[in-house]
Amino acid sequence: MSATWHPAGSLAELTEDQPLTASVAGKEIGVYKVAGAYYALEDVCPHAHALLSQGFVEGDEIECPLHGAKFHIPTGRCTKEPGGRDLRSYPVRVEGDTVLVALD
């Protein structure tokens, strides 16, 4: 089955320092740019309710704004507690000025 791509936002809103906070088909998704590549991760921190894309980018990691858990952006792996578990990651592609994410 081929993936369904959903628009997540405009490329102009996404920089290496500033992830994109998106609501895609009812799901909160954070879109990141690291070393020129794009990544999409589930955005609600598994520890409590914070949006990770509103946190702090440090190299290839995102730090939760609430209690400081860290996740590796390219893989979603939890690298510092209290994240609790790894994040789900989703395929991303760019078409023109639009960032697209596949959720299935």
Ligand code: FES
């Ligand atoms: S809500 Fe993210 S570390 Fe607590």
